[in-house]
Amino acid sequence: MNKLSLLLLAACSSSTPPSPNPPPPWGVPISGGNMIVARGGGHAWIADADRDRVMSVDLVTGKTAEVALATGDEPGRLAEDSAGRIHVALRRGGAVVTLDDQLHIVARRLVCAEPRGIAADGDNLYVACSGGELVTLPAAGGDPTRVLRLDRDLRDVVIVNGQLYVTRFRTAELLAVDAGGAVTSRVAPPIVTRFTFDSGGELGSGNGSGTPVPANPEVAWRTIALRDGSILMTHQRALGTILHTTPGGYGGQCGGGPVEDALTIVRPGQAPFAALSPLSGALPVDAALSPDGTLVAVVLAGAGIVEEVPVANLGQPDDDPCHGKQGLAQRVIGDDLGAPTSAAYTPDGALVVYYPELPALAVHGAATTIYTLPGDFGYDSGRHLFHEQTGAGLACASCHPEARDDGQTWQFDSEGKRRTQSVAGRILDRGPYHWSGDMVDLPTLMDQVFSERMGGPAVTRSQHLSLGPWLDRIPAPQPPSPVDQAAIDRGRALFQSADAGCGTCHTGPLFTNHALADVGTGGTFKVPSLLGVGARLPLLHDGCATTLADRFGATCGGGDKHGHTSQLTTAQIADLVAYLDSI
Amino acid sequence: MQVKRLRSVLREVVIASMAAGGCAGNPLGGSGPDQCVDHKSATLTRSDPNANASLQLKIESCRVDVDACITLCSQIMNDAQLSGDLKKCDVAFGGGDVNVTVAYDVFRDGAPCGSIGRRPEGLVAPRRTPAETALGAWFANTAWLEASSICAFLQLAKELREHGAPRALVRLADASARDEVRHAALMSKLARRFGGEPPAVEVTPPRDRSLEALAIENAVEGCVRETWGAVVALWQSQRAPDAEMRAAFALIARDEVRHAALGWAIDRWAMGRLDHGAQVRVALAREAAVKALADERPEELPAIGLPGIAEARRLHAQTYSSLWNGGLS
Numbered sequence: 001m002n003k004l005s006l007l008l009l010a011a012c013s014s015s016t017p018p019s020p021n022p023p024p025p026w027g028v029p030i031s032g033g034n035m036i037v038a039r040g041g042g043h044a045w046i047a048d049a050d051r052d053r054v055m056s057v058d059l060v061t062g063k064t065a066e067v068a069l070a071t072g073d074e075p076g077r078l079a080e081d082s083a084g085r086i087h088v089a090l091r092r093g094g095a096v097v098t099l100d101d102q103l104h105i106v107a108r109r110l111v112c113a114e115p116r117g118i119a120a121d122g123d124n125l126y127v128a129c130s131g132g133e134l135v136t137l138p139a140a141g142g143d144p145t146r147v148l149r150l151d152r153d154l155r156d157v158v159i160v161n162g163q164l165y166v167t168r169f170r171t172a173e174l175l176a177v178d179a180g181g182a183v184t185s186r187v188a189p190p191i192v193t194r195f196t197f198d199s200g201g202e203l204g205s206g207n208g209s210g211t212p213v214p215a216n217p218e219v220a221w222r223t224i225a226l227r228d229g230s231i232l233m234t235h236q237r238a239l240g241t242i243l244h245t246t247p248g249g250y251g252g253q254c255g256g257g258p259v260e261d262a263l264t265i266v267r268p269g270q271a272p273f274a275a276l277s278p279l280s281g282a283l284p285v286d287a288a289l290s291p292d293g294t295l296v297a298v299v300l301a302g303a304g305i306v307e308e309v310p311v312a313n314l315g316q317p318d319d320d321p322c323h324g325k326q327g328l329a330q331r332v333i334g335d336d337l338g339a340p341t342s343a344a345y346t347p348d349g350a351l352v353v354y355y356p357e358l359p360a361l362a363v364h365g366a367a368t369t370i371y372t373l374p375g376d377f378g379y380d381s382g383r384h385l386f387h388e389q390t391g392a393g394l395a396c397a398s399c400h401p402e403a404r405d406d407g408q409t410w411q412f413d414s415e416g417k418r419r420t421q422s423v424a425g426r427i428l429d430r431g432p433y434h435w436s437g438d439m440v441d442l443p444t445l446m447d448q449v450f451s452e453r454m455g456g457p458a459v460t461r462s463q464h465l466s467l468g469p470w471l472d473r474i475p476a477p478q479p480p481s482p483v484d485q486a487a488i489d490r491g492r493a494l495f496q497s498a499d500a501g502c503g504t505c506h507t508g509p510l511f512t513n514h515a516l517a518d519v520g521t522g523g524t525f526k527v528p529s530l531l532g533v534g535a536r537l538p539l540l541h542d543g544c545a546t547t548l549a550d551r552f553g554a555t556c557g558g559g560d561k562h563g564h565t566s567q568l569t570t571a572q573i574a575d576l577v578a579y580l581d582s583i
Numbered sequence: 584m585q586v587k588r589l590r591s592v593l594r595e596v597v598i599a600s601m602a603a604g605g606c607a608g609n610p611l612g613g614s615g616p617d618q619c620v621d622h623k624s625a626t627l628t629r630s631d632p633n634a635n636a637s638l639q640l641k642i643e644s645c646r647v648d649v650d651a652c653i654t655l656c657s658q659i660m661n662d663a664q665l666s667g668d669l670k671k672c673d674v675a676f677g678g679g680d681v682n683v684t685v686a687y688d689v690f691r692d693g694a695p696c697g698s699i700g701r702r703p704e705g706l707v708a709p710r711r712t713p714a715e716t717a718l719g720a721w722f723a724n725t726a727w728l729e730a731s732s733i734c735a736f737l738q739l740a741k742e743l744r745e746h747g748a749p750r751a752l753v754r755l756a757d758a759s760a761r762d763e764v765r766h767a768a769l770m771s772k773l774a775r776r777f778g779g780e781p782p783a784v785e786v787t788p789p790r791d792r793s794l795e796a797l798a799i800e801n802a803v804e805g806c807v808r809e810t811w812g813a814v815v816a817l818w819q820s821q822r823a824p825d826a827e828m829r830a831a832f833a834l835i836a837r838d839e840v841r842h843a844a845l846g847w848a849i850d851r852w853a854m855g856r857l858d859h860g861a862q863v864r865v866a867l868a869r870e871a872a873v874k875a876l877a878d879e880r881p882e883e884l885p886a887i888g889l890p891g892i893a894e895a896r897r898l899h900a901q902t903y904s905s906l907w908n909g910g911l912s
Contacts, residue, residue: 015677018649246768336637358640370636377643381651455771457712457780462650 022462025470026050026380027356028074029403030301030387031091032285033156033222035342035354036078038086038101044344047075047088050356050378054078054088056103057361059346062371067103069093077156081120081139089115089127092475096127096137111135111144113478117166119157128154128166130535131480134177148181152480152535156223158231160268165223165231170407172220172235174266189217189264190274192318194239213240215260218408219401221285226311227293230267234284234298236398237262238408243453245414250392250453257392257454258410259399261300263314276316278309278328282389282398288343288351295330297343297351302389302397306333306343306353335362335370339387381460382467385446390456403474405536409543416522417542425476425531428468429510435541437516437526442468477535479582491579494572501563502576506530511583520561534581548577589844592905593814622670624686627659632681638662642681645674657713659683669713688717701804701842702728703735705787715778718886723779726770729763730784735804736760736842739797739849746794748852755845762838769831795861798853802869805846810906811876813839814898815890823888832888873907 027050034047037059046055048066052073055066069075073093080086085106086099091114098107112129119126124145125137130153136146155169164177176185194215215237223233239258243250250257261279266272281303288297289311297308308331316328337355344352350365357378361371386396386403399406405422412418418435433439439448443464450456482488495502505513511530518524525541539545544556551557552565552573560566568576632642641658644651656672659681671686709727714720740756771781792800816836823829854862877899890898 015675015682016646017676018645018652018674019647020649022650023647249768337640358636358643360636360640372636372639377647379644379647379651381648451775452772455768458775460650462648 022381022466023379025382025466025473026378027383027470029383029397029401029474030283030285030339030341031076031402032283032299032301032341033077034075034286034356035344035352036080036086037344037346037352038080038084039347040084041347044352044354044361045078045080045086046342046354046361046373047078048356048359048375049074049076049091051359051375053375054086054097054099054103055373057371057373059350059352059363062361062369064374065103066374067099067105069097073097076116077118079118079120079125081125082122083139085139087118087120087125087139089118091115094478096125098141107141109137109141109143111137112147113480116154116169117156119159121159121162121164126157126159126164128157129480130154130169130477133480134166134181146181148177149480149483150175150177150183155220158223158225160225160229160231163268167220167223167233169401170219170405172217172233172264174220174223174231174233174272187266187272189233189235189237189262189272191216192237192274194241194260215239215262216408217262217264218406219398221283221401222287224287224289226265226289226296228267230265232287232289232296232314233264233266234279234287235262235264236260236284236406238406238410240411243410243412245412245448245453249413250394250455257390257394257398259394259406262318263298265314274318275314276318276328278313279307280393281305281307282393282395283387283401286340286342288345290345290349290351291347292349295345297345297353299340299343299353301339301341301387302395304334304336304339306340306351307331308333308351333362333364335360335368337362337370339384380466380470381462382465382470385450385456385459385463385467386470388456390450390454392455394454396450403471404477407537409538419538419541419543421528422476422532422536423471424474425529426472426510427474428472430512430514430529432526435525435528436523442471476529477532479532479534482582484578487575487578488582489579490572491575491577491582494568494576495579500565500568500576502565504563518561519563520558521556530580530583533583548580549573552576589810589813589840589847593810593817593840593843593902622686622688623665624684625660625663625665626682626684627663627665628683629659629662629681630679632679642676646676649674653713655681656683656685660685660687670715687713688720701732701735701739701809701846703731703738703786704790704792704800706731706735707785707787709782709784712780712782714774714780719774719777719779721779721887722770722774722777723781726767726774726781727784729766729770730781731786732763733760733767734784734786736763739801742792742797743849745791746797748849752845752849752852755841755848759838759842759845762842766835766838769835773828773831794853795857795864798850798857798861798865799868801846801849801853802865803872805843806850806869807872807876807907809839809846810843810902811899813843814902818890818894818898819888821888822890824886828887869907873903877903 034049035044037044044057044059048055052069052071053066054075055064057064074091075088076091077089078086084101088097094113095108095110097105100106111127112131112133114130115127116130117128120139123139125139127135132150132152134148134150135144137144151168153169155167158165166175173186173188175183178184191214193212217235218238219236220233226232237260241258261277261284263275263277264272265275279298281300283302284298285301286299294311295308296311297306299306307329309329313328337360338357340353340355342354350363353362359373359375361373363369389395399420400423403424405420409417409419431441433445439445446459451458494500505527507513512527515527516524517527521540537546539551545551633639638658641655645655652672652674669687673684675682714723736756736759740753743753743756774781813836816832816839819832820829820836823832
């Protein structure tokens with residue numbers, strides 16, 4: 001039912017109370033970076049991931065036009081080529097769709113299972129895929145001209161003076177790729193030091209040392225080029241601190257939590273520079289550069305704000321033990337229109353911000369104009385909770401970006417090491433939750449983790465009812481296109497063989513029998529689902545397996561208590577790995 | 584001043600005040616939260632729900648999910664220039680209008696609390712979320728104060744380092760920051776138990792300050808407010824009606840005594856390095872803070888063991904004669 005119908009219904013009714021039950025699930029996890037302003041400056045182009053459509057908005061009149069995509073396409077990043085065509089990466093559609101300036105689809109080209117970043121340069125389009133493919137396409141149309149296979153989890157594509165860079169999402173690495181397709185350099189944001197506290201919240205605990213801890217770079221939400229040829233990455237850092245399962249146990253770090261926002265600048269030929277961050281919110285999902293190159297706008301979806309920062313203020317090194325930062329931003333925009341996902345500047349310097357729920361577009365120029373866009377109202381209290389930052393400055397999506405995982409292994413006071421688990425892929429069929437299965441259901445988990453440990457507000461009935469169904473719609477990561485199908489087939493046979501015994505526990509459509517088992521890995525844990533296992537390294541509860549092959553090594557994986565694989569040859573292990581990477 | 588000695592003095596202050604006032608009686612009887620809050624209600628109608636996109640978002644959210652209506656009620660209350668702790672909100676949609684009936688509590692003397700704990704320079708006034716109860720509001724505000732003290736102690740440690748203070752003082756300031764993390768967590772937990780939500784702490788960036796400025800702040804925040812905080816927490820550790828609260832306040836009192844002792848130790852160290860004029864200005868600032876504290880009307884929330892007006896006066900007088908008036912310095 002659209003908004004007009006709702007309003008008419010309301011007008012015709014004598015008195016209607018609010019609905020006591022939440023509506024059906026709506027929307028996808030926030031990824032960010034779903035909007036550009038076309039070079040002409042007159043129109044914003046929005047990839048509406050939640051409604052599977054592309055929309056153009058006249059920034060003067062507010063007049064809109066849109067084109068529908070296939071259900072579940074989930075349009076993401078956009079790029080404009082030199083001819084004015086708009087190319088959109090379809091994150092779940094596995095394709096790039098190309099539109100002319102009249103919003104006609106002129107091409108839809110399959111590129112990979114999960115396209116992520118996209119950039120246009122001259123006659124070429126470059127598309128980075130989560131499966132590790134970096135695909136080159138002719139901008140004018142036609143089949144891919146080159147497919148490189150780099151590391152998995154690729155994110156943004158940035159081209160600076162003809163040099164091609166791609167980022168990796170969870171590791172926040174920046175890879176330089178030469179004309180021949182070789183990776184010539186690989187850098188990550190520097191590790192910085194934070195002063196942290198023992199954050200035990202209960203009486204009698206909290207005798208921690210309070211020593212400095214490393215803040216490790218992770219989750220590169222957005223990477224853009226700056227005017228001077230350097231590259232800016234908005235990402236997160238994970239603190240190497242001990243987490244407590246007590247109320248407020250994820251707090252600490254001068255009032256913040258174990259995850260912080262971060263800005264890193266990479267100048268060609270220099271080591272990456274950790275800039276003293278002016279940001280103050282979770283989920284820095286998008287960034288935009290003003291046309292004169294002097295301002296950067298960063299979208300903080302968790303805080304529901306956009307911070308505009310002078311580039312000149314990003315020159316201070318991030319050596320503050322308390323992540324101190326206030327005062328560096330020039331402007332903080334809080335339109336109070338829900339969680340923003342995207343920002344872009346017009347050629348005359350107005351800042352445009354997109355809010356998907358209403359949906360609405362805010363244009364901050366000399367005056368602020370809010371355009372309410374056509375489209376069904378989008379509401380999901382579970383989705384809202386998932387992206388809402390708590391008093392500890394982190395959201396569920398901080399550790400589960402895009403409802404997957406952050407690649408981190410955290411140290412808990414009472415439980416030891418625990419690898420973040422992905423929540424994508426039929427979550428409702430995977431209970432009880434956490435490695436030891438101690439969370440019987442999602443509402444329990446929400447109360448204990450969100451409200452208690454993260455210091456969030458009490459979870460409402462609606463949120464209890466909504467988060468599970470919302471998450472359940474998010475599929476497990478798709479595997480990359482197969483390189484050696486024969487190896488995969490051999491690996492499948494091995495996996496299912498009675499001798500190897502993998503399929504005894506890792507059985508059924510989710511590759512788990514949901515049982516608790518001690519397979520020699522250091523405790524009794526729930527048999528994890530293997531859906532998308534190749535997309536979530538490192539593996540096992542303590543993250544000891546940094547590759548799929550490591551799981552079959554001598555020091556990690558449980559040996560023959562965990563299946564029976566010691567008799568397999570190196571080639572057979574490689575086949576098994578190829579199979580696991582394909583599920 | 585040694586922690587042990589200060590603790591002994593402050594215990595005597597509390598015990599003397601209790602003895603003077605008598606310990607008999609039900610701590611929940613007599614005055615209650617109703618004595619410091621007014622219960623109010625209002626019916627508000629918005630006939631232009633689509634005039635404002637932000638309001639429209641909240642209306643649409645409330646329409647499909649009753650749990651989302653609290654934000655709509657809050658905005659409509661704000662737009663109507665009503666403020667208070669929202670306790671109940673009923674929404675009905677009809678004829679293009681939004682009709683909201685709210686019940687809310689207002690503190691007679693404005694925001695609760697505010698006289699205990701060390702606050703950092705540049706502390707920004709909090710953006711409070713309406714609490715469901717007066718107790719929730721009190722604990723939420725106290726949690727905010729405790730959280731702000733984390734930054735205050737970190738800032739203090741940094742400045743002590745820069746001014747060449749003895750390493751022991753710097754270490755104690757660092758340790759105090761860790762204490763405040765626990766306090767904030769404890770108070771946050773109690774706030775949520777009573778339907779409150781602690782606001783976020785915002786602090787503007789610290790500036791380089793002279794030793795005199797640091798000493799003046801320490802005199803106010805450490806020698807007066809932290810000391811008073813320790814006195815009140817000691818009182819609450821005896822008088823709070825609930826075992827969880829008494830245990831929490833006992834822990835906090837133990838730490839606050841240590842923090843107060845740190846304040847006095849810094850005072851002694853800094854005074855030894857200031858010229859006579861600066862010493863006088865520091866002393867005057869401390870006296871002014873003591874007087875301001877005496878002029879504050881205390882909150883009356885016996886449900887959390889807070890001293891009443893008469894009790895607070897006695898406590899203040901005892902602390903003054905035992906400590907602030909130079910009795911032990």
